[in-house]
Amino acid sequence: MQELELWTLDELCDHAFDIFEELAAESLSAQDYALYQQHYETRGYADLTLPGEDWVDIMMQDLDPELHFEAQIGLTGEAGEADMVLARILLSREKYESLCHAQWRGQ
Numbered sequence: 001m002q003e004l005e006l007w008t009l010d011e012l013c014d015h016a017f018d019i020f021e022e023l024a025a026e027s028l029s030a031q032d033y034a035l036y037q038q039h040y041e042t043r044g045y046a047d048l049t050l051p052g053e054d055w056v057d058i059m060m061q062d063l064d065p066e067l068h069f070e071a072q073i074g075l076t077g078e079a080g081e082a083d084m085v086l087a088r089i090l091l092s093r094e095k096y097e098s099l100c101h102a103q104w105r106g107q
Helices: 009-027 030-043 053-059
Strands: 044-049 068-075 084-092 100-104
Touching: 009 030, 009 044, 009 068, 009 084, 009 100, 030 044, 030 068, 030 084, 053 100
Parallel strands: none
Antiparallel strands: 044 068, 068 084, 084 100
């Protein structure tokens, strides 16, 4: 059996951010994209979490908590406001796994 080649969590976060950057202009509303462009340097973030149950329903398959992560990318809130999650991206840590599914704010 061949051993899986895995992204580190930092690499996976960078990979998710690259996907976000590539697709954000066409996937976000013009207003959300402009807001992101204006504030990403000071308020932008990307966090990795375990995928929620909604991903199991969407993907119609079980997800391995050791291999699958949800990247949440957005802007931190100001003056006590909640963070604005612009995209949730489901990814595998396996480098050659093609699993990638995104949910965008407003869709």
